[in-house]
Amino acid sequence: MSERIKTGIFGLDQLMEGGMRDNTAVVIVGSSGTGKTTFAIQFLMHGIENGEQGLYVTMEESPEQIMKEAEMMGWNMKEHYEKSLFFIHLKGQNFKKMIEEKLPQLVKARSDYDIRTRVVIDPMTPVIWATEDKLLQRELIGKLFYTLKELGVVMATVEEHSSPGEMIGEDVLLPVYLSDGAINLEYYPIGGAFNRTLKIVKMRGTHHGEGVYPYIFARGAGAIVRSSPVESRSDEGMSYDEVFDEAIKTAEFIKAPAHVMEKLKTMKANWTYDYSPEEILQVIFDSYDLK
């Protein structure tokens, strides 16, 4: 059995035998605003919090923009910038040259350091849009995955244009096909408690959950996947501080790492849902093997 690499997305690893296999690539497919970047950053930061390195491959946004947006969601990327967090800005003019020549050189230089690295390509969509030639698209995406998988686990995000419930769009077939795993995020902007859901489309060599799983965002923690939907209660005005305090006390007692304590406290300060965080907290405790 090969070791599993935890994605750090709470509740997700439990749905796929504990995490990703090393040197594999997953794509996160979803339309705009579903949370692809959030998943990518959470995955990257989980590694960094555990002494790994992170490499963020961008095409459009600058590192400064990305780190600023991450900060608003409760991640401090800046403190790791150029220490354990690195960026490669692939400029769109010549993807072919970048991917075939420059990237392998960069990766080779990095792989001399023997330290586990997580890679994020967010978004990967510009590579697909760079050419209409399917064969060239396939070559570029294939090469991109092949090169970066040398470093460690790779998470790439792909923008989807179909509406929720529709079949997977043609523009995302290629990355899904060339990846080792694919996760589809959907957002139903009609409100309600479970308007965000995910589905594991494929995960090579892995028994994975086959349901449609709701997930939520919590500032300070990121995305949390719920394996069992619970009834939403709307006890108006009720505070869940006590539930958090209980969890924080327990975490202190079992000597949870500082970054976990930090997450719990930030979550407490920002919890705005109208249901108890009990189940979500359980998912987080399970994710860190805290008992």
Ligand SMILES: Nc1ncnc2c1ncn2[C@@H]1O[C@H](COP(=O)(O)OP(=O)(O)OP(=O)(O)O)[C@@H](O)[C@H]1O
């Ligand atoms: N930690 C968080 N706490 C609260 N809300 C969050 C958090 N993370 C993300 N969100 C919400 O989720 C939405 C989607 O986030 P994200 O940028 O990850 O989506 P995306 O799929 O990458 O979108 P795009 O296609 O525009 O790149 C944001 O609008 C934000 O309001």
Ligand SMILES: [Mg+2]
């Ligand atoms: Mg994004």
